[in-house]
Amino acid sequence: MINYRTYSYEENEHLFGPGKRLLLFTQGCSLRCKGCVNQHLWEFGVGKNISTAELVKLCMDTDGVTLHGGEPLDQAEGLYGFVKTLKANGKTVVLFTGYLYKELNSIQRKIWNLSDIVVSGRYIEDKRNIYLQFRGSTNQRVYVHKGKYSNYKIKDGKTVAILRLSEDGVMQSRGFRTDEFEQLLKEIIKTNEEH
Numbered sequence: 001m002i003n004y005r006t007y008s009y010e011e012n013e014h015l016f017g018p019g020k021r022l023l024l025f026t027q028g029c030s031l032r033c034k035g036c037v038n039q040h041l042w043e044f045g046v047g048k049n050i051s052t053a054e055l056v057k058l059c060m061d062t063d064g065v066t067l068h069g070g071e072p073l074d075q076a077e078g079l080y081g082f083v084k085t086l087k088a089n090g091k092t093v094v095l096f097t098g099y100l101y102k103e104l105n106s107i108q109r110k111i112w113n114l115s116d117i118v119v120s121g122r123y124i125e126d127k128r129n130i131y132l133q134f135r136g137s138t139n140q141r142v143y144v145h146k147g148k149y150s151n152y153k154i155k156d157g158k159t160v161a162i163l164r165l166s167e168d169g170v171m172q173s174r175g176f177r178t179d180e181f182e183q184l185l186k187e188i189i190k191t192n193e194e195h
């Protein structure tokens with residue numbers, strides 16, 4: 001079982017990895033980096049539970065999964081079976097983790113090694129940089145493993161934010177919220193209130 005907050009299907013390579021991906025936000029993080037934008041994902045056990053089989057089914061029409069958090073590797077016992085089954089079905093795994101490889105136990109290392117791309121390291125507020133692909137601060141590192149994405153090149157130098165408005169009026173944003181983005185958001189909210 002994996003405890004998660006939300007999942008969605010995403011196709012923004014700059015933020016989540018190549019192709020169409022299931023973006024899974026796991027619930028719970030023991031690392032608690034200062035300035036983390038996902039603090040609502042820190043507490044353990046307050047999300048929804050999903051089985052490996054259900055998750056695999058959700059990935060069948062995609063290139064694979066992007067594991068985000070929260071801290072996915074804090075649920076390594078549950079995630080390992082899922083990652084292994086996905087890879088056996090020819091899918092790819094992009095792992096975002098706050099841990100460094102040297103900090104991992106053996107099951108966490110297995111997940112790291114099976115992943116096609118790993119983004120690793122704590123978020124450090126003083127090193128924030130919004131122009132990096134996949135990373136929020138300059139200390140974080142990207143590892144591209146052998147396999148489907150061997151030739152994948154990291155493209156730094158631009159920033160991406162996505163704003164999504166559902167039919168029932170719920171707004172969701174992903175990526176880096178620049179001042180321009182915040183301004184745009186305010187204008188949209190104001191226009192909505194006027195109608």
Ligand code: SF4
Pocket residue numbers: 029030031032033034036037038039041069070071097098099122123
């Ligand atoms: S590891 Fe990720 S989710 Fe956890 S506190 Fe750090 S930035 Fe936030």
